[in-house]
Amino acid sequence: MKKRYFILPGLIMLSITVLVLSFQAVYASTPPDVEEALGRTLAKQAVKNSKRWTTVDHAKIDALNQDFTSGEEITQACLSCHSEAATQFHKSIHWTWLASGDKSDMRYGKAGYSVNNFCISGNAMEDKSCLACHPAWNKKGVQGEVNCLQCHNSSGFNFNEALGDIEAFSKDGDPDTKEMMKDLQNEVKEAVTKVTFPTRKNCGDCHFTGGGGDGVKHGDLDTSLTKPNRLLDVHMGTDGKDFSCTRCHTTVDHNIAGRIYTNPAVATRKSLLEDDLAPKITCESCHSSEPHKNDSKMNDHTDVVSCQACHIPTFARVNPTKMWWDWSKSGKMKDGKPYVEEGPFGKPIYKSIKGEFKWAKNVVPEYFWSNGSQTSTTADDVIDPGQIVKVSHPVGDRTDPESRIFPFKLHRGKQPYDKVHKKLLAPLLSGEKGYWETFDMNAAIEYGNKAIGIPYSGEFDYVETTYAFPITHMVAPKENALNCTQCHIRENSRLANITGLYMPGRDKSNLFDTIGWLSVLGALAGVLLHGLGRFFTRNGKEE
């Protein structure tokens, strides 16, 4: 009979061992390479044949084999074959700088009423320094001829400078100058033939340095992405997939996929399996909406959490980005002259022409519900100066099926507003009438608002504003994605301000938790007292 005493503990141990082992078999010991996550498999499949091919060698094209004397001549040469290119491009936002296809609709766009809290306004293309990024020759804006090379040339050659010199030399009769001009024209001829699909550098020349310098604006776009490693961006990394921008920002008639002011990049998320001609702009396009391994809890997140929220742990990981710009501090002088003060990262923290700045690196994003649209407060919208004005802010909430929790860079600052009309103002900055020359903000606003056609009362003050940039580039390798407790935690959750859902680990009901714990404490106190009672009465035994 005594044998029985050992059978049961043995059985219990056996069953616990079986339980633990089977648990490990299911979760722990699965080798990572045996089963690949669906999202990886699909994406690899989608980009398997990534080598571009072409039937044209532009070095052999007669139209390009000539001595160019101006940018316009180069464009004419391009258009002699690509007959519709300029017509298409003239309709794109890259050219019009207006969000609407209707040119009279000035509401949204750099050339319209849109403002930001960096250099504030493009002043309807009146601010010539902004036009450095407009893809026309010689900063002529929409009056000029399209500069195809800005996006389609990989030589890195400075065409504007060379063509400017050629023009100057051509007016000189000196044979030496003529010789130099000839050399320069040969260089141009050589460089022009380096035609390409837009490279990261082509796009980055404007988009990495928007707002007046490297990494000023976006936070997830700066010159570190010209040649990133896969740690910085797992898709664009030159030691990884080496994607160009256009690999995801696909193009139809020179219209490039991506968010445009109030319009989301796509209205609905779909994978290429659902629509193979859809823009590849979302993660879902290639990775599907169930990208993680089978039965992974992470797949249950994708209806609520954007991929970016976890897979971009911080932005500005290599170069710093600007987080604060206070125009109200601008205009101070040292010995009667404008000055620059340098701070951390070798970046300016004060410029007389622009005001006070703050920079940061490895920035933790702020998270908001976003359906891809953004509200946009333009120079024509009435604001409440008593509050922080959201110049650009994500739209969405828990109830919107297209909304996801999405990471953002919030650029904060102070900028001028009209105290009477309660509207944000659009000071003109560059040029001889601009603030950077005159240091007269009132006059700069006068000229700037006139350019966009919005009346100015003559009284201005500064208001604090925020501008939200969706963080979607600088996707880290999966091993650097966030872990659960960066959000599922009571204190300092990254999603502390996200409402509309219950998150285990972050949330609890104070009332019901208290009831539950009181019952546990009550039980503990009860058994403690009872036990003490038994101890002191010695269970009623007398000895």
Add this chain to the structure above:
Amino acid sequence: MKDKRIIKIYLYTRYERLWHWLQAFMVISLIVTGLEIHGTYKLFGFQTAVNIHNFIGLSWLVLFAFFVFWLFTTGEWKQYIPTTKKLFSVILYYSWGIFQGKPHPVQKSKGVKHNPLQRLAYLGISAMLLPVQMATGLLYYLYNDIPQILPLSVLAIIHTLVALFLLNFLVVHLYMTTTGHSLFSHISGMITGWEEIYETTQIEDWETQATKKK
């Protein structure tokens, strides 16, 4: 009473003991991992805690089905039929008599594994708390796969509250094991199956209904 001899009877079958300890292991693991998921402390790490919790929770569901099957095919469910008979005297014993060395008013036997107070407590737990816990747990687990009848917050709050009630039970239950003839006699009874009782205990007719054959 002191003249009565303590004897041992074989009270808990192998399956009962296996189920008891397996369930004990599962309940404690679920409370430990569950409270970590709830954010009460950090132990295994959130992801591991979730994986363990899900695996054991689902295992428990399956094993509980076997238990229910066993309960009804063996007639052991009758052990859980509530009664008010001697209920008051049991309450009186634990609140007074135990301090005076008085004997337990209800002795265990093959037909009576639970005293009236235990019957009530175990019925409440098995028929109310556990089903609610299993239902909310399963709905929580399947939240993304099935129509969302209840918001996650409601499921989570009920699941947490019941878990704390079960923790309350665990505290009292553990303490009650020390109230046998010696501190560990109940525990050793549940390990070996042999429970100590007084030799001359009279077992009343109504107490043995579970094993009575028609």
